[in-house]
Amino acid sequence: MFLKQVPLYASLILLTACGSRPWVPYVEPAPGTDTAQLRVITNGEVRGGVYDGCVGNEQGLAKAGRFYGDHLPAINYPQSPVVPPKLDMPARFAPKLSDYLGATSMAEGSYSEMVAEYRVPAGKPFVLVLQTLQAGSYGSSYMQCSEQAGVFTFEKGKNYEVYLGIKNVTSSDGTTQVKCPFAVYELVSFGKQGLVLPSLIQAKAPSGQKCPAR
Numbered sequence: 001m002f003l004k005q006v007p008l009y010a011s012l013i014l015l016t017a018c019g020s021r022p023w024v025p026y027v028e029p030a031p032g033t034d035t036a037q038l039r040v041i042t043n044g045e046v047r048g049g050v051y052d053g054c055v056g057n058e059q060g061l062a063k064a065g066r067f068y069g070d071h072l073p074a075i076n077y078p079q080s081p082v083v084p085p086k087l088d089m090p091a092r093f094a095p096k097l098s099d100y101l102g103a104t105s106m107a108e109g110s111y112s113e114m115v116a117e118y119r120v121p122a123g124k125p126f127v128l129v130l131q132t133l134q135a136g137s138y139g140s141s142y143m144q145c146s147e148q149a150g151v152f153t154f155e156k157g158k159n160y161e162v163y164l165g166i167k168n169v170t171s172s173d174g175t176t177q178v179k180c181p182f183a184v185y186e187l188v189s190f191g192k193q194g195l196v197l198p199s200l201i202q203a204k205a206p207s208g209q210k211c212p213a214r
């Protein structure tokens with residue numbers, strides 16, 4: 001997890017670099033393929049796909065959008081997908097991620113958490129990437145979570161939850177810290193009450209190789 005504060009003008013360069021990759025919606029595996037179920041929770045931008053040794057051509061799983069105080073969507077910053085898919089999965093375990101202002105055009109609403117659920121290939125390395133995320137702050141600075149990536153292998157028929165983004169955390173002394181969670185865990189159900197416990201899944205680091213442009 002990484003967080004830093006940098007001058008606002010630098011965000012224009014970073015946002016241009018991050019925004020240069022087209023957003024290609026995720027396509028689920030073909031019928032008859034072994035799959036697991038994956039719940040994506042984020043207030044940032046998450047992409048994923050079968051890992052073939054490089055990073056950069058993943059498909060779009062979830063991209064948070066901006067909303068105004070009455071939860072009206074900001075036209076210039078829509079979430080994607082607009083209607084997130086839902087599957088028959090165990091209850092959510094993770095706490096809610098924070099709303100936050102963007103680093104630019106702060107008057108155009110706050111980014112809000114979104115949740116999308118997908119079938120993903122089982123038994124194959126699958127890479128998840130949280131894109132660089134900037135949260136607006138007071139003055140001429142903003143808070144940044146750097147890009148993070150991890151490779152996971154999901155098991156057939158199991159349910160997983162990913163929790164990626166930015167979150168304000170209040171410590172015991174009353175101070176607030178900003179964290180950049182990147183957690184993936186299996187949802188293990190037990191008992192007649194439908195209780196759910198998470199079993200953390202360790203990520204493998206992808207290679208530093210960037211995929212050639214398609």
